[in-house]
Amino acid sequence: SLYLRNLETSEWISLNDETEYHSKEIPRVPMLIYYLKLSEKNPELIHHTLRTDAQTKLKPNPDKQDWIQTDKSYTISDLLVRMMTKDDKNASALLRQHLDTCDIQKMYADMGLKTHKNEKGQTLFHVNDFSMFLRVLYDATYLSPEHSEYALDLLSRSQKEEGLAAPIPNELPVAHRFSVVELPDSVELRESGIIYCNRQPYLLTIMTKGKKKDGQQEVIAQFSQLIYHYFCS
Numbered sequence: 001s002l003y004l005r006n007l008e009t010s011e012w013i014s015l016n017d018e019t020e021y022h023s024k025e026i027p028r029v030p031m032l033i034y035y036l037k038l039s040e041k042n043p044e045l046i047h048h049t050l051r052t053d054a055q056t057k058l059k060p061n062p063d064k065q066d067w068i069q070t071d072k073s074y075t076i077s078d079l080l081v082r083m084m085t086k087d088d089k090n091a092s093a094l095l096r097q098h099l100d101t102c103d104i105q106k107m108y109a110d111m112g113l114k115t116h117k118n119e120k121g122q123t124l125f126h127v128n129d130f131s132m133f134l135r136v137l138y139d140a141t142y143l144s145p146e147h148s149e150y151a152l153d154l155l156s157r158s159q160k161e162e163g164l165a166a167p168i169p170n171e172l173p174v175a176h177r178f179s180v181v182e183l184p185d186s187v188e189l190r191e192s193g194i195i196y197c198n199r200q201p202y203l204l205t206i207m208t209k210g211k212k213k214d215g216q217q218e219v220i221a222q223f224s225q226l227i228y229h230y231f232c233s
Contacts, residue, residue, distance in 0.1 A: 001127035003205040004227060007138055007194070020124040021188050021207050022181050026104055028083055028092055029133040029177050029192075032154065034099060034107055035076055036147040046080075049073040050094050057097075059089045068094065084154040084177070111136055131205040134175070134192055138203065152194070163217045164191040164204060167225035172196060172232070180213060189216040197232040 001019045005012035039046040051073040052058065061067045067088045068074055074082075079095050082088035108115055113129045134155075135141075140148040155175035158165075165174045176193025190207035206223055208216040 001207045002223065003127045003131040003203070005131070005135070005203040006231075007201045007203055009200075014128055017126055017128050019207070019209075020126060021130070021190060021209070022118070022183065023123045023125055023179075024181055025092075026096055026099070026101075026123075027130075027133075027177075027179055029151075029155070030104065030107065031092070031095055031099065032080055032084060032151055033133065033137070033143060034104060035080060035095065036143055036151060037107065039076075040144060040147060046077045047075055049075050050079065050098055052090070052094055055097065056090075057093050059093065061090070067091065081154065085157045087158075107142075111142060125207075127205055127207050130190060130207065131192055131203060134194055134203055134205075137175075138194055138201075155194075163189075163220040164193045164206065164224045166217075166221040167228055168195060186211060187213050187216070189213055189220070191220055195228065195231070197228075200231050202227070202231050 001014070001016040001021070003012065003014045003017065035046070052068060052070050058070060066086060068079070068082065068090045074091070074094070076095070079091040082091040083095060111132050113132055115123050115125060115129060117123055137143065137148045137151050143151065152175045155177055156173050158176060163178055165176055168174050173196040174193050176191060178189065178191040181188040186209055188207070188209050190205070192203070192205040194201060194203050204224060204227055206220045208219060210216050
């Protein structure tokens with residue numbers, strides 16, 4: 001499934017926009033938006049500390065990256081930065097542990113998202129809905145302009161390696177986020193990003209289902225390259 005939007009003209013197109021994709025956990029971009037929205041109401045909240053404990057479902061870190069550790073405290077601000085720029089899955093887990101899922105659902109409704117849950121309680125997204133998170137940041141329609149800009153800056157600090165950002169020149173800013181959902185019989189890979197092309201910035205979301213993540217990354221990269229040349233060449 002694909003969603004493409006010209007951010008200068010607001011023209012958009014989508015393909016296979018009725019296909020549903022799973023989300024076992026609350027995705028990181030809406031979680032980032034959630035905490036920044038709370039900090040607008042309570043500016044001190046971003047400096048509050050959260051501590052990992054026995055209830056925090058920490059994931060193994062085979063690559064020995066700079067992820068958060070057990071029995072240590074971290075500010076919400078630090079956790080958000082780690083989650084978005086270091087791909088710290090344990091920072092994500094700690095932040096999820098302290099959010100209110102009812103507030104998340106209200107946030108989705110306030111954004112106009114029409115998500116629903118399957119029989120396993122997993123939230124299901126369409127490609128148009130998944131694109132809404134970056135749209136509201138670019139337009140600053142849900143967060144303040146300051147917090148929207150901060151969120152996009154964090155997204156632009158994600159590493160450009162594979163998938164959507166692979167064909168984009170390093171000097172061109174890309175605010176993007178990917179996620180992977182592993183199901184019993186398939187893998188879902190989705191990526192959403194804003195490419196700051198000099199002539200026409202655009203938003204591109206691609207969501208895929210398949211058996212092999214590497215093949216899906218290649219498909220995303222191929223579509224991204226075609227669209228980049230259309231807008232920026």
